[in-house]
Amino acid sequence: MTEAPIRRPGGRSARVRAAVLDATLAELTGEGYDGLTAESVADRSGVHKATLYRRWGGVDGLVADVLSRAAGQPWQVPDTGSLRDDLHAITQAVRAGFTDPDGGAAPRNLILAALRSPQGREALTGLFEARHGLAAGVVTRAVARGEVPEGTDAVDVVRATCAPLYYRLFVTGEPLDGPAARRAAEVALAAARAGAFAPPP
Amino acid sequence: MTEAPIRRPGGRSARVRAAVLDATLAELTGEGYDGLTAESVADRSGVHKATLYRRWGGVDGLVADVLSRAAGQPWQVPDTGSLRDDLHAITQAVRAGFTDPDGGAAPRNLILAALRSPQGREALTGLFEARHGLAAGVVTRAVARGEVPEGTDAVDVVRATCAPLYYRLFVTGEPLDGPAARRAAEVALAAARAGAFAPPP
Numbered sequence: 517m518t519e520a521p522i523r524r525p526g527g528r529s530a531r532v533r534a535a536v537l538d539a540t541l542a543e544l545t546g547e548g549y550d551g552l553t554a555e556s557v558a559d560r561s562g563v564h565k566a567t568l569y570r571r572w573g574g575v576d577g578l579v580a581d582v583l584s585r586a587a588g589q590p591w592q593v594p595d596t597g598s599l600r601d602d603l604h605a606i607t608q609a610v611r612a613g614f615t616d617p618d619g620g621a622a623p624r625n626l627i628l629a630a631l632r633s634p635q636g637r638e639a640l641t642g643l644f645e646a647r648h649g650l651a652a653g654v655v656t657r658a659v660a661r662g663e664v665p666e667g668t669d670a671v672d673v674v675r676a677t678c679a680p681l682y683y684r685l686f687v688t689g690e691p692l693d694g695p696a697a698r699r700a701a702e703v704a705l706a707a708a709r710a711g712a713f714a715p716p717p
Numbered sequence: 718m719t720e721a722p723i724r725r726p727g728g729r730s731a732r733v734r735a736a737v738l739d740a741t742l743a744e745l746t747g748e749g750y751d752g753l754t755a756e757s758v759a760d761r762s763g764v765h766k767a768t769l770y771r772r773w774g775g776v777d778g779l780v781a782d783v784l785s786r787a788a789g790q791p792w793q794v795p796d797t798g799s800l801r802d803d804l805h806a807i808t809q810a811v812r813a814g815f816t817d818p819d820g821g822a823a824p825r826n827l828i829l830a831a832l833r834s835p836q837g838r839e840a841l842t843g844l845f846e847a848r849h850g851l852a853a854g855v856v857t858r859a860v861a862r863g864e865v866p867e868g869t870d871a872v873d874v875v876r877a878t879c880a881p882l883y884y885r886l887f888v889t890g891e892p893l894d895g896p897a898a899r900r901a902a903e904v905a906l907a908a909a910r911a912g913a914f915a916p917p918p
Contacts, residue, residue, distance in 0.1 A: 627888070628832060628833075631829060631832055631887065632829075632833065637890050638890070640888070640889065640890055641889055641890035641891065644888065644889040644890075644891075645889075648889075672900060675881055675884065675885075675889075676881055676901075676904050678884070679880040679881040679883075679884035679888075680876055680877055680880040682880075682884050682888045683876065683879070683880035683883050683884060684876075686832065686887060686888055687828070687841065687845065687883045687887055687888075688841065688842055688845040688846075688849075688876075689838050689839070689841055689842035689845075690842065690845075699873060699913075699914070700877075702908075702913045703877050703904075703905070703908040703913045703914070704904070704908075705913075706907065706908040706911040706912075706913035707903075707904040707905075707907040707908045707911075707913075709911070710907040710908075710910070710911055711907075712900075712903045712904045712906075712907035712908075713900070713904070
């Protein structure tokens, strides 16, 4: 305590947060959301359960904070010089992220866990707002290149590109295979070129 | 027991099922999925809790059976003579169903409850399969009228039409307003006309 690094306030707090949120994600990989408890996160992270409850309130708060952390992290957006290739890169990245046999369970279970509480759903809204805003860059660059009409709603093109993937993953439960991912990109592209995301002239 | 109507096997059983599933839906309206318990359904339906557990296994089984019942019920598909008007009718119906101040909570909470268990998610897949199959009729009729190319994947047009609505409702948490519903129909229409749902010629 006497050696606390005064010039780095939050240093220990940030390390605790990282350990706890990493442990939360790891628990979601192994056990799914049913196995996620404050006890299991405490055991895995080495942080006392009382600290978890005081700082995060419980499992819903842990899940929400994992999403908040993700919303603040950089996310590489494709920039191939072609809207078609950029949209395909986005749908393939989403598909790979959720269907990878090793790593796909954690993001999938994280979202299912978030859907279980108002706090989780609010954090989900924040994460998607951040990601949509970043990915919209592929569309604004395409507008600048003249690939799609002026006035195209860039965020809405991103929504249309991603929605069919998440619809399969989290609503209909249909498989998210390669053809489905490619179709989503081609549909959004065709509609954008046709001016469906721009106000009527 | 001695007066059981022998010539209507399943008559009483069907009445019990209807009472129990109606009570499950009513509980989802009032209490949300957190308040849905076998006890509350037993109280509301007048069916003994032991019967509920024996026949449905618990809350997840109740939720799944509500969805299975819905999958078997008729669902009126628009047939206006125009693909644009049919798609707009579908998106407006989905929007109205989920955002109605009085009736919207039940279907919304039903889907959130279904997402909580593998059994619920499987029933959800069955319901969407049934609904997609019915709604695909608007696209096959449009192909016959020459509005969209031969070979257009009718079910996939329906998926693309509905996905942005469910993406808002159950993933991003963004509001499902009138403009969003109209945009979804116009995007699917533009892409269908452009041949994005048909194999390359």
